[in-house]
Amino acid sequence: MSIIELNGIYTAYEGGDKPVIKDLSLKVGRGEFVVIGGPNGAGKTTLLESINGLVKITHGSAKVCGLDVRRSGPDIRKRAGYVIQNFYFDPFTPFTVEQVVMMGRYGRLGFFNRPSEEDHRAVDRAIRLAGIEDLVNKPIGTLSGGQQQKAMIAHNLAKEPDLMLLDEPFSNLDFNSREYFKGVFEDIVRKGTPVVMVSHAFDGLPDTGVRLVVMEGGRIISDMACRVGEVEGVIRKACAVC
Numbered sequence: 440m441s442i443i444e445l446n447g448i449y450t451a452y453e454g455g456d457k458p459v460i461k462d463l464s465l466k467v468g469r470g471e472f473v474v475i476g477g478p479n480g481a482g483k484t485t486l487l488e489s490i491n492g493l494v495k496i497t498h499g500s501a502k503v504c505g506l507d508v509r510r511s512g513p514d515i516r517k518r519a520g521y522v523i524q525n526f527y528f529d530p531f532t533p534f535t536v537e538q539v540v541m542m543g544r545y546g547r548l549g550f551f552n553r554p555s556e557e558d559h560r561a562v563d564r565a566i567r568l569a570g571i572e573d574l575v576n577k578p579i580g581t582l583s584g585g586q587q588q589k590a591m592i593a594h595n596l597a598k599e600p601d602l603m604l605l606d607e608p609f610s611n612l613d614f615n616s617r618e619y620f621k622g623v624f625e626d627i628v629r630k631g632t633p634v635v636m637v638s639h640a641f642d643g644l645p646d647t648g649v650r651l652v653v654m655e656g657g658r659i660i661s662d663m664a665c666r667v668g669e670v671e672g673v674i675r676k677a678c679a680v681c
């Protein structure tokens with residue numbers, strides 16, 4: 440069964456006169472690691488936000504986790520992790536790192552319910568996995584860009600999502616952290632959860648082989664499986680536009 444099933448979708452921003460995504464079809468199943476590349480403005484972020492219902496789909500059909508995206512955006516967002524590109528918290532944001540990671544559980548437990556033992560265990564696991572144990576009591580807005588990014592990855596890991604959407608998740612991370620999180624994402628895929636990662640420079644490609652999707656002008660212009668060792672050659676061939 441496909442986790443993502445888009446058929447001929449068009450999407451437009453509020454007030455935008457032209458569609459950004461045009462006649463795009465994409466199927467992603469369990470255990471797939473899909474990397475989306477392409478030039479600035481190609482529609483990569485818009486595609487992620489079409490998948491989780493944040494951008495309006497005007498034509499075509501879209502199912503994610505078995506739900507109709509046009510009707511069930513909020514439910515899909517409870518089940519899909521989404522690490523946003525270049526997101527920064529205001530320095531005065533009144534939440535600690537641990538609270539932000541716990542918010543990843545709210546889709547399961549509801550805003551007003553008390554976290555259970557299981558929620559605390561999931562949060563502890565995510566914090567450990569992201570290597571931010573020393574930051575848990577710090578106000579999120581006082582952290583560096585890279586530390587905030589790790590906290591947001593932890594927030595999405597704590598969610599234990601059915602699908603993980605990542606928008607340039609390595610942009611603020613140093614080399615060692617990139618290598619480390621690449622392994623974390625590979626592990627999610629190995630356990631069956633599909634990952635769809637936007638990576639402008641095809642950065643942080645997993646060593647295990649990957650499906651490379653290249654976008655330009657709101658369309659997919661290339662979609663191919665690519666085994667370990669083939670990545671560079673495939674990118675050169677597929678992505679003269681990048």
Ligand SMILES: Nc1ncnc2c1ncn2[C@@H]1O[C@H](COP(=O)(O)OP(=O)(O)OP(=O)(O)O)[C@@H](O)[C@H]1O
Binds near residue numbers: 453459482483484639
């Ligand atoms: N909130 C918005 N309202 C209107 N148009 C938008 C909005 N966000 C993006 N766009 C437009 O949609 C198009 C695609 O943008 P998008 O951010 O999806 O591209 P991208 O491939 O992710 O680019 P980049 O590599 O620079 O992040 C661009 O022309 C952009 O101007």
